[in-house]
Amino acid sequence: MLIYNVTSKIDHRQHAPWLKWMERAYLPAVMESGTVERYHLTRLLGVDENEGPTYALLLTFKSRLVFDIYQQKHLLDHQKAIKDKWGEAVLSFPSTLDVVLHGE
Secondary structure: OEEEEEEEEEOHHHHHHHHHHHHHHHHHHHHHOOOOOEEEEEEOOOOOOOOOOEEEEEEEEOOHHHHHHHHHHHHHHHHHHHHHHHHHHEEEEEEEEEOOOOOO
């Protein structure tokens, strides 16, 4: 299992519209790729929010192979959608995590 994490700082003025867009447009498009098993959109707690709240989007993939397919076919379009819609109001950085152990 692999998790693709995107941590984003959202400008206060765009917070509510961004969250609505994530729920109604972006995340449905990500799930339509057919490669993502599930997602969690989480808000970081205990961090400085003077410039806006920070969120972490975790996309779970069944395997590295499935993630590689997502990267090749969908990732750039999804990144472009965020940049085109929000510009500098959303600053993000990605990380890829290999799940070593997990529990239910």
